Amino acid sequence: MFNNLLAKRNRLIYFIQYSKLSSTMDKSSMIQKVKSYIPPLDGSSHKGQAGRIGIIGGSLEYTGAPYFAGISALKVGADLVHVFCTSSAATVIKSYSPELIVHPLLDHPNAVNDISPWLDRLHAIVIGPGLGRQNKTFEVVSELIKTIKSKNIPLVVDADGLFLITQNLDLIRNFNSPVILTPNKIEFERLCEKVNGYSELNKLGENIVVFKKGQTDEIFCASNVAQWKSNEGGSGRRCGGQGDILSGSIATFLHWMTSNEDKFNMSPADKSIASSISCFAASILVRKCNEKAFRIYGRSMVAGDMIEFIHEAFQELYGE
Structure with a gap:
């Protein structure tokens, strides 16, 4: 009882402090907040506690994207x-890394029933990397989103997941858990057209945050205090896979930002702030990885080169 009251008090203090920040984000304060939620490496936790992340994606044509999202998480x-992922993608994805637990279930006849029990184990889910646009896959994923909603699991939607969502915005209506959409320039324009302008994005839902990626990263949501812009770091190199690295990173930070909270009783403002800080933490981390890899590889840099620098960039920003 006392611990719950203390946690709520701390959240309230932070909300008040955050509300006083200007529209230009106070980077130092945000980084300190991220640090306070990173699980300590003191041996006190058990396997899985720091995050069990789900990636829904991977198809015949696109096997790299779910790998990048998963390995980054x-x-x-x-x-x-x-x-x-689909059966055709599973063996390829497994060959990239033995660290990933790969389920070739997305195109099974009973895909929703086969996948749903696994969702109970997950702390956050990313939908979209390498998903493809097959109607059959979209039907399965639409049903999975409804299941994710019922289980109150934080959700990140990227790539072809955004294409699906833009076609049917009702899929993300009335979510109680945090939902983060991560559109690039084209995807953002498509989403804005659907809702009749970017000024209407804050009406998507009180628990929904739109993280627009680009030369300047930017947050759009219903909570004014959770919005920010950042163009720090990075490079002019825009190789494929960077968005997947970002979405996987966001999922891990999002779990950390909500793991000690009562997800059902978090206020919409709390959820928006948790989502916003998760996006910020991942944004500056991935931009730093991009910057470091570009210094070495220049125009030849690919997304895999950025993976090598996650540890170094994380250490510089957040310590161990």
């Missing part, structure tokens, strides 16, 4: 990553 600090 692990490199940031999650303990386990489950990838739910």
